[in-house]
Amino acid sequence: MIKEKFYKVFRVRFLNKRPRNQKKEFAIIGTMRSGSxxxxxxxxxxxxxxxxxxxxxxxxxxxxxxxxxxxxxYARNDVEKRDENLDQFIEIIRKERKAKVLGYRIFxxxxxxxxxxxxxxxxxxILHRSYLDSYVSLKIAxxxxxxxxxxxxxxxxxxKISVDLKELEKYWRDKSRFYRKINKVxxxxxxxxxxxxxxxxxxxxxxxxxxxxxxxxxxxxKLEVDLVKQNPGTLKDKVTxxxxxxxxxxxxxxxxxxxxxxxxx
Numbered sequence: 001m002i003k004e005k006f007y008k009v010f011r012v013r014f015l016n017k018r019p020r021n022q023k024k025e026f027a028i029i030g031t032m033r034s035g036s037x038x039x040x041x042x043x044x045x046x047x048x049x050x051x052x053x054x055x056x057x058x059x060x061x062x063x064x065x066x067x068x069x070x071x072x073x074y075a076r077n078d079v080e081k082r083d084e085n086l087d088q089f090i091e092i093i094r095k096e097r098k099a100k101v102l103g104y105r106i107f108x109x110x111x112x113x114x115x116x117x118x119x120x121x122x123x124x125x126i127l128h129r130s131y132l133d134s135y136v137s138l139k140i141a142x143x144x145x146x147x148x149x150x151x152x153x154x155x156x157x158x159x160k161i162s163v164d165l166k167e168l169e170k171y172w173r174d175k176s177r178f179y180r181k182i183n184k185v186x187x188x189x190x191x192x193x194x195x196x197x198x199x200x201x202x203x204x205x206x207x208x209x210x211x212x213x214x215x216x217x218x219x220x221x222k223l224e225v226d227l228v229k230q231n232p233g234t235l236k237d238k239v240t241x242x243x244x245x246x247x248x249x250x251x252x253x254x255x256x257x258x259x260x261x262x263x264x265x
Contacts (some may be wrong), residue, residue, distance in 0.1 A: 024215045025094070025102045025118050025187050029182060030127035031175060033137040035198040036105045037148055039127055040225045041065065041225050042201060043103060046211040047218035051103035055093065056110040064098075065226075070095040086112065101215045110180055116184050123214065124191065125184060130199035132249055136161065136238055140231055149228045160240045172252060 028043075028051075030036040037053070044051040044064070050072075053062025061082055063071040072092045074082060082089045094102060106116055116122055144156040162215050186193050194213055200206045204223050211218065236242045 008031050023094075023097065025121065026101065026103045026123040026124070026125060026214055027106075028103065028105045028125045028127055029117070030105070030129075031107060031134060031178065033141065034127050034129040036107075036127055038225060038227055039125070039196065039201050040103070040105055041227060042207055043211060043214070044225070046214075046216040046220070048099050048216045049101045049103060049211065049214060050097050050099035051105075052093070053105055054107070054110065055104045056106055056116075058109065058111060061211050062105065083111070103214070117182065118189055120189055120191055124186065124193040125139040125210065125214075126179075126193055126195045127198070127201075128179070128195065131175050132168070132235070132245070133198070134175075135168055136163070136235065137231055139163075140238065146230065148218055149230045150226055152228050155228070155230070160238055162240045163245050165244065168245070168248065186252050187228075 028036050028039055030039075040051045040053060042237075043049050050064065052064050054060070055062060059079065060076050061071075061074055061078060063074075063076065069076050072095075074089070074092075095105075106113055117124070139161050140158055143161065144158050146154075146156045149155055194210050196206060196210060202225075204220055204221055205224060208219050211220075233239060235245075239245055
């Protein structure tokens, strides 16, 4: 209850308190297993952009990859210290940026999600991925406890998973609701925003346009990242009840319930 009151009070301060020489700021809005880690690193590779990870995750502080354990006097596990004075935390993060454009990733379950979503001074990048693909990726990550992969030799092998269709339906509806909420808030607050799909995160032309819109002057001819795709292969390679899943997806799409996401090939 105390925390809820604090966040309500903090919202006004967060939205209104800006240094006079404020530099540009953006938030990558997505969901777990939507490719936000990859997008963060791709954008961070551009001149003039400095992108943290999940700064407001309730259980850890996700700093820039090169400052994974500590940044600006905060350690990765200093969540209580951060939460005691979020106002001070965000101002320090803004002050200690390493480039003119500051970014970070934020999900619906993170602190200050609604405040950041409503803040017109923070540019939004909405990241989409097929609900089915992100669900399967999530189940595999939960099974292997491997959430990010930098080297091919570190990949954990996993057997095919069986998809619980009722669980998938709930996941699908939750994600649809989440993206409808985002679209409504951005429309109601008259915000311009950027969108990119998981499939386009390594498309140099499309990412160049995103980086330019954020304020980077660099235009790349090739994208290089230090991450490896965790779950290569087709959906059929990963799921035991593939045909049942595809029938479920087709039924969802034909009924008009799939607001976002696409039928995988």
